[in-house]
Amino acid sequence: MNDPVCGKDGEPVLPFELHLPARGEGARLQALHQQLRAAVLDRRLLPGATLPATRRLAAAYGLARNTVVAAYDLLVAEGYVLPRPQARAVVAELAPGRGRLRPPPRGSEPPRADAACQPIWQLPLLQRPAARELPPRSFRLGVPEHLHFPAEIWRRLSARELRRWARAPFDYPPTEGLPALRDAIARHVAFTRAVACSADDVIVTRGAQQAFDLLARLLVTPGRTRVALEEPGYPPVRAAFAAAGAVLVPIPVDDEGLCVDRLPPDVRVISVTPSHQSPTGVRLSQQRRTALLDFAQRQGAVVIEDDYDGEFRFGARPLDALQTQDRDDRVCYVGTFSKSLFPALRQGFVVAPPWLQRGLLTVKHATDAHADALAQAVLAAFIAEGHLARHVRRMLPVYAARRQALLQSLQTELADWLEPIPSEAGLHLAAAIRRPRAASRIVQAARVCAPGAQSTNDYAMAPLARPALAFGYGVMDVDTMAGALRRLRRQLEGMVTT
Amino acid sequence: MNDPVCGKDGEPVLPFELHLPARGEGARLQALHQQLRAAVLDRRLLPGATLPATRRLAAAYGLARNTVVAAYDLLVAEGYVLPRPQARAVVAELAPGRGRLRPPPRGSEPPRADAACQPIWQLPLLQRPAARELPPRSFRLGVPEHLHFPAEIWRRLSARELRRWARAPFDYPPTEGLPALRDAIARHVAFTRAVACSADDVIVTRGAQQAFDLLARLLVTPGRTRVALEEPGYPPVRAAFAAAGAVLVPIPVDDEGLCVDRLPPDVRVISVTPSHQSPTGVRLSQQRRTALLDFAQRQGAVVIEDDYDGEFRFGARPLDALQTQDRDDRVCYVGTFSKSLFPALRQGFVVAPPWLQRGLLTVKHATDAHADALAQAVLAAFIAEGHLARHVRRMLPVYAARRQALLQSLQTELADWLEPIPSEAGLHLAAAIRRPRAASRIVQAARVCAPGAQSTNDYAMAPLARPALAFGYGVMDVDTMAGALRRLRRQLEGMVTT
Numbered sequence: 001m002n003d004p005v006c007g008k009d010g011e012p013v014l015p016f017e018l019h020l021p022a023r024g025e026g027a028r029l030q031a032l033h034q035q036l037r038a039a040v041l042d043r044r045l046l047p048g049a050t051l052p053a054t055r056r057l058a059a060a061y062g063l064a065r066n067t068v069v070a071a072y073d074l075l076v077a078e079g080y081v082l083p084r085p086q087a088r089a090v091v092a093e094l095a096p097g098r099g100r101l102r103p104p105p106r107g108s109e110p111p112r113a114d115a116a117c118q119p120i121w122q123l124p125l126l127q128r129p130a131a132r133e134l135p136p137r138s139f140r141l142g143v144p145e146h147l148h149f150p151a152e153i154w155r156r157l158s159a160r161e162l163r164r165w166a167r168a169p170f171d172y173p174p175t176e177g178l179p180a181l182r183d184a185i186a187r188h189v190a191f192t193r194a195v196a197c198s199a200d201d202v203i204v205t206r207g208a209q210q211a212f213d214l215l216a217r218l219l220v221t222p223g224r225t226r227v228a229l230e231e232p233g234y235p236p237v238r239a240a241f242a243a244a245g246a247v248l249v250p251i252p253v254d255d256e257g258l259c260v261d262r263l264p265p266d267v268r269v270i271s272v273t274p275s276h277q278s279p280t281g282v283r284l285s286q287q288r289r290t291a292l293l294d295f296a297q298r299q300g301a302v303v304i305e306d307d308y309d310g311e312f313r314f315g316a317r318p319l320d321a322l323q324t325q326d327r328d329d330r331v332c333y334v335g336t337f338s339k340s341l342f343p344a345l346r347q348g349f350v351v352a353p354p355w356l357q358r359g360l361l362t363v364k365h366a367t368d369a370h371a372d373a374l375a376q377a378v379l380a381a382f383i384a385e386g387h388l389a390r391h392v393r394r395m396l397p398v399y400a401a402r403r404q405a406l407l408q409s410l411q412t413e414l415a416d417w418l419e420p421i422p423s424e425a426g427l428h429l430a431a432a433i434r435r436p437r438a439a440s441r442i443v444q445a446a447r448v449c450a451p452g453a454q455s456t457n458d459y460a461m462a463p464l465a466r467p468a469l470a471f472g473y474g475v476m477d478v479d480t481m482a483g484a485l486r487r488l489r490r491q492l493e494g495m496v497t498t
Numbered sequence: 499m500n501d502p503v504c505g506k507d508g509e510p511v512l513p514f515e516l517h518l519p520a521r522g523e524g525a526r527l528q529a530l531h532q533q534l535r536a537a538v539l540d541r542r543l544l545p546g547a548t549l550p551a552t553r554r555l556a557a558a559y560g561l562a563r564n565t566v567v568a569a570y571d572l573l574v575a576e577g578y579v580l581p582r583p584q585a586r587a588v589v590a591e592l593a594p595g596r597g598r599l600r601p602p603p604r605g606s607e608p609p610r611a612d613a614a615c616q617p618i619w620q621l622p623l624l625q626r627p628a629a630r631e632l633p634p635r636s637f638r639l640g641v642p643e644h645l646h647f648p649a650e651i652w653r654r655l656s657a658r659e660l661r662r663w664a665r666a667p668f669d670y671p672p673t674e675g676l677p678a679l680r681d682a683i684a685r686h687v688a689f690t691r692a693v694a695c696s697a698d699d700v701i702v703t704r705g706a707q708q709a710f711d712l713l714a715r716l717l718v719t720p721g722r723t724r725v726a727l728e729e730p731g732y733p734p735v736r737a738a739f740a741a742a743g744a745v746l747v748p749i750p751v752d753d754e755g756l757c758v759d760r761l762p763p764d765v766r767v768i769s770v771t772p773s774h775q776s777p778t779g780v781r782l783s784q785q786r787r788t789a790l791l792d793f794a795q796r797q798g799a800v801v802i803e804d805d806y807d808g809e810f811r812f813g814a815r816p817l818d819a820l821q822t823q824d825r826d827d828r829v830c831y832v833g834t835f836s837k838s839l840f841p842a843l844r845q846g847f848v849v850a851p852p853w854l855q856r857g858l859l860t861v862k863h864a865t866d867a868h869a870d871a872l873a874q875a876v877l878a879a880f881i882a883e884g885h886l887a888r889h890v891r892r893m894l895p896v897y898a899a900r901r902q903a904l905l906q907s908l909q910t911e912l913a914d915w916l917e918p919i920p921s922e923a924g925l926h927l928a929a930a931i932r933r934p935r936a937a938s939r940i941v942q943a944a945r946v947c948a949p950g951a952q953s954t955n956d957y958a959m960a961p962l963a964r965p966a967l968a969f970g971y972g973v974m975d976v977d978t979m980a981g982a983l984r985r986l987r988r989q990l991e992g993m994v995t996t
Contacts, residue, residue, distance in 0.1 A: 026813070034692075037692070074784075077784060077787075077788060077823060078822060078823050079823070079825050104825065105825050105826060105827070106795065106825050106826060109798075110827065110853065111798065111800075111826070111827055111828065111851070111853050111854075112853065113853050113854060113856070113857055115798065116717060116766065116798065116800060116854075117716050117717060117854075117857045118715070118716060118717065118718060118719045118720075118723075119719070121716060121857050121860050121861060126860055126863075126864055127860065128673065128859065128860065128863045136667050143667075143668055143669060143670070144668055145668070146664075146666070146667050146668040149664070149668075151660065151661075151663075151664030154660065154664075155657060155660045155661070155664075158656055158657070158660060159653060159656070159657060162649065162652065162653045162656060163649075163653070165649075165842070166644075166647070166649030166652075166653075168644070169634050169641075169644045169973060170641055170642055170643070170644040170647075170840045170841055170842065170973070171641060171841060171842070172641070172836075172841045172842075173841070173842050173844075175626065194532075194535070206704060206866040206870070207866060207867060207868065209864075209865070209866050209867040209868075210865065210866045213864065213865045213866065217616070217741070218615050218616060218619060219614060219615060219616065220616060221616045221617070222616075222720055222743075225616075236864070236867060239863070239864045240864055240865075242864075243715070243861070243864040243865075245720075268614065286572075286575060289575075290575060297604065300609065300613065300614065302609075302614060315524065324576060325575060325576050325577070327577050327602065327603050327604050328603060328604060328609070329603070329608065329609055330609065338670075342668045343668055343669065343670045343671070343868065344663070344668070344669070344670075344671050344868075344869075344870065344871035344872055345870065345872070346671075346866070346868055346869070346870035346871075353609070355608065355609050355610065355611050356609075356611065356614075356615075358611070359611055359615050359619050361626065362619050362624055362625060362626065363619060363741070365624075365626045365734075365737070366624055366707075366711065366734070366737040366738055366740075366741040367707070367708065367711045367738075367741075367865070368704040368705060368707050368708045368711065368844070368866075369705060369707040369734060370705065370707075370841065370842075370844055371842075371844070372704070372842065372843065372844035372870065372873060373842035373844075374842055374843070374873065375870060375872065375873055475667060475668070
């Protein structure tokens with residue numbers, strides 16, 4: 001490294017060397033400004049240090065004096081340097097804001113979020129739950145098993161789609177999703193869930209959550225639209241509707257699912273999980289399905305069918321999607337690949353009746369505008385070549401064994417405290433707490449011994465008369481499960497019963 | 499294929515073979531129901547055909563009669579079959595709805611979107627523009643060149659990140675984005691745009707559009723919050739704020755950018771493109787920047803800096819991001835990789851001051867909940883290993899040559915009609931129309947001869963007194979450009995001037 005450039009007095013002009021382009025005053029100004037600022041930021045120039053006189057610096061580096069003046073002006077405007085009339089400018093004290101040195105804030109009122117933001121975002125039910133620390137094997141709900149996933153196939157399809165993509169000019173992919181993916185999804189849900197649709201009816205979304213958000217924003221007039229939600233029910237759906245300004249109407253769930261006869265006539269949207277109620281696991285009975293569709297038709301309401309894990313079915317009863325039976329274009333069918341494939345994929349979809357499609361695309365366009373074509377192309381190929389169906393088939397016996405072991409333990413070891421709620425699908429199972437007065441202690445014991453298991457109260461807007469415990473088996477193996485439930489039994493046996 | 503199973507009378511029970519599991523009445527019911535429905539849907543059973551008597555079908559396949567009754571009941575409930583008291587059920591006429599045969603609709607009022615949906619989505623400015631058919635080489639705005647993209651490196655990083663990902667248990671990635679990507683973005687914008695931030699200040703979004711949407715939803719109280727937007731300005735930003743219910747306040751743009759002195763004191767949000775105004779291309783002057791930040795501080799407003807293509811800089815003037823000069827935590831800096839990398843990536847980000855971060859995450863969580871970890875991991879590696887910076891460096895001379903050729907043609911061949919608007923960055927250049935009275939004909943000529951070029955009126959809420967034509971050079975090569983602009987000149991010469 002060279003010695004710093006010295007002035008006519010033989011003293012260094014700056015404690016470091018500047019590297020300026022040979023020509024172009026504009027480029028030289030830019031370099032000078034940036035290198036001086038960098039020196040302030042990395043503290044080669046300390047707060048209070050005086051900058052060299054403009055004339056001296058200009059002479060030392062062969063710059064026009066105006067260039068140095070302009071660079072100093074910029075540093076002053078940015079707050080890195082304090083101007084001193086009739087004296088040499090000095091380096092300002094920097095504030096360690098945002099994790100990086102920056103110009104000092106002015107001594108003014110700091111902004112306040114509650115004054116600047118829409119108050120709805122302060123609603124408690126919109127706050128993100130605190131992250132829970134859980135062991136890798138736990139009763140956590142809604143996360144699938146990563147073992148057995150055909151990652152090699154995914155990688156191969158990714159490489160192929162990337163090669164294909166690299167040959168085509170860049171463009172903004174369509175709002176509604178890639179045609180190949182919409183087609184693959186339509187065929188898949190028609191085959192596995194008897195959903196009546198074609199590719200044109202499918203809008204690809206960023207997980208199921210974006211589908212709920214789009215529907216909420218489209219269907220809800222803030223402060224006016226009443227939306228019926230299962231109680232207990234899936235909190236993120238509640239959040240999407242609350243954020244859109246809906247009036248939330250909780251409707252109880254019993255062992256036939258949503259109590260359709262409790263729907264007030266003025267609800268305009270009904271959100272329901274017919275295959276596998278979230279979180280109780282019950283199936284909406286055929287009678288209730290018919291009643292719900294009749295209600296929607298009579299009252300002009302829209303039904304949102306959230307079929308989040310209905311692909312994993314263990315029972316023999318042949319009920320397909322609710323949408324299959326919809327003869328009035330009232331049902332929006334929402335699906336996700338977070339459970340059948342993996343959550344980091346962040347792909348879901350909504351099959352909407354034609355009269356709602358244009359509106360949903362208008363909302364989606366204002367929201368995130370375009371598709372992420374690479375991920376969608378890989379997913380489309382994965383589905384179209386049968387890998388999704390094969391993966392679901394491969395996982396079914398894995399989950400069935402875990403489910404069976406769970407059921408077994410609940411019905412034997414834990415039968416004094418818990419009563420499994422009949423359920424035929426999905427990646428979790430709930431069990432009603434037999435002793436409501438001891439419920440909070442039983443939940444507490446489960447929190448310790450069965451990490452990841454959740455009280456259905458966590459899914460409810462108001463405390464439930466008869467809470468249940470929901471156990472996920474997506475990331476729980478049979479052995480760990482047995483140990484955990486044995487420990488839970490011992491813990492419960494030690495409890496003084498009331 | 500076997501012959502159809504026959505009844506005791508020797509006649510086929512059905513015109514096709516059923517394949518039923520040997521055991522399990524539940525499974526047999528499911529198979530029977532699904533195969534009969536499939537036969538109705540693919541017209542092996544035509545409308546009006548009678549179904550076999552339940553007793554006969556049960557006997558032919560060794561089923562319990564109740565199983566057949568249950569299957570028929572399901573088909574009736576779904577509308578595929580019409581029940582006839584005291585007679586054999588017949589297949590219903592199917593409606594060709596949704597591109598696939600489904601049960602016939604009831605003869606009721608079809609749903610109407612205008613009755614069920616929030617009226618705001620009917621706003622004309624929220625309607626998606628019709629897709630334009632453009633040749634691959636055009637003056638289209640906002641799309642980068644795909645040649646020279648290091649697709650091989652992207653593929654290699656994808657494969658590596660996929661291998662890494664396949665080893666870890668599945669999980670829902672964090673709302674704010676992957677830590678590695680937030681860190682890579684923070685370093686990148688600190689280095690290239692002097693944005694003052696650390697990884698904690700970065701929220702990864704689905705393109706810049708989601709950042710606008712999150713900010714709009716967080717900051718706008720519907721019907722109340724007044725939002726200042728550049729006029730002309732980028733329509734999707736307008737759409738995001740209109741959709742959130744903002745009162746839009748258009749503020750004119752001149753050759754120093756946004757006319758800050760025209761801001762009414764009651765605007766609470768100001769959206770601005772300081773590096774390269776969209777669409778006129780002007781740079782917000784230093785004086786206006788200072789005035790804008792002072793205004794925001796004085797009035798308690800939030801400034802949204804949209805730096806969509808500011809990485810491509812051709813001038814020598816050393817103005818960095820507006821956020822760099824923000825000493826009051828008033829600026830949200832929004833960036834995107836749609837121009838510096840490619841649009842199908844659908845990754846953008848917002849660098850927000852600390853007091854807004856929690857609110858933005860609350861909105862993002864209600865909106866789409868989680869990150870798409872695979873794409874983010876690849877992008878993080880691509881940036882961290884220096885490939886983004888290298889790619890931008892590689893593209894700069896490519897775009898500079900196109901920009902120079904465009905400028906040259908505008909200043910010579912088209913000088914009688916168009917006057918380039920000074921601009922130093924980005925992937926497009928605008929030229930004011932010299933003859934406002936002939937503007938619509940000049941725009942029309944450009945539409946024919948210079949496909950992709952757009953009138954700045956397309957970006958304005960009301961017709962502009964002095965419209966300009968904006969020419970993108972992201973996907974335009976020098977030769978095609980020369981031919982197109984020659985044709986445009988000939989076309990304009992042939993026009994009768996007014």
